[in-house]
Amino acid sequence: MTTTLPSNDHVSNPLAPKEMKELKRVYDQLCFFADKSHALQRLKDIQAALDEHQQALATSMRRRGMYDTGTFTEEGGGGGSIQTTSFQNDGEHEHEHEQDEKIGDLQKEQKELKKKLTEIRSRTVQHIRPQDTAAALKALGKRTTKREVQDMMWEVDEKLDGVIDWDEFHLNFERNIRDDSGLEPASFYHMVQFMIYDNDNNGKVSIDETMNMLYARVGREQMETTITKLFGGDDGAPIKEVGHQGGEIDFERYWEVVVREQTKNLDKVVNDKLRKR
Secondary structure, three states, rough: HHHOOOOOHHHHOOHHHHHHHHHHHHHHHHHHHHHHHHHHHHHHHHHHHHHHHHHHHHHHHHHHHHOOOOOOOOOOOHHHHHHHHHHHHHHHHHHHHHHHHHHHHHHHHHHHHHHHHHHOOOOOOEOHHHHHHHHHHHHHHOOOOOOHHHHHHHHHOOOOOOOOOOHHHHHHHHHHHOOOOOOOOHHHHHHHHHHHHHHOOOOOEHHHHHHHHHHHHOOHHHHHHHHHHHHHHOOOOOOOOOOOOEEEHHHHHHHHHHHHHHHHHHHHHHHHHHHOO
16 A cells, blocks of 8 residues: 555665564465365354354253253143253253254364365465455455456566466565555555455454554554544544444455555656656
8 A cells, every 4th residue: 555655764674574474474365265265264154153052052051050950940730840841951952962963064074174275275386366366356345357357467477477476476565565656556465455454354454453564664653644544534534433443444445545545646746747847
């Protein structure tokens, strides 16, 4: 994002160790993303189901403890309350058995999916293909055409071999954080920068996440300016803290702001050159 650039006296070492670590994380995430995306989403769904089962099991155990101590009774003469409790416990046992079988199947699928992801991540050659970029953008909620994806790949693919390796990925990021003119092609960079900020992979970036990355690179004053542009109103209105971690925005909002700021910078450069003629 052009608006987060450090001044020229900082570009000799623009990436802090933490940011380099996050850059590598995003690169690893994007490599063969199209092959991993279904498995990753399915693992999230499985984990949610397992968590729900764990909560239901804890509730059931508490209820059973209350039945066993006679806390719950239903009046009905001739020992009716005991028979009702027994019936309810038998019903719960049967339900829990069915749930245990379901959980067993989910855990088996979870293990297989993790094995698949390990195999993909262990491939000797790791790179980012057009379909990986397209799948990542789709996961972020942005619709793109095949041509738009190709243009984004072209921004980074120095070797013109149709894929992006680590050296090209790193070089593109460095070029963009050094650029204060708006001339550097930055669509791919904007996606990467968003994914760096989104270090919990929930599809949103928060004020807290963004501040943690920006402060080391650009300092407090420029960090606050960038935060206000991203999370404040379009008219410069104060930040509205909505969502988790001080406030969150999605990729659509992020993309809108960074492209607008890059266009402003480019217009300024062009106008300055025209005035000097």
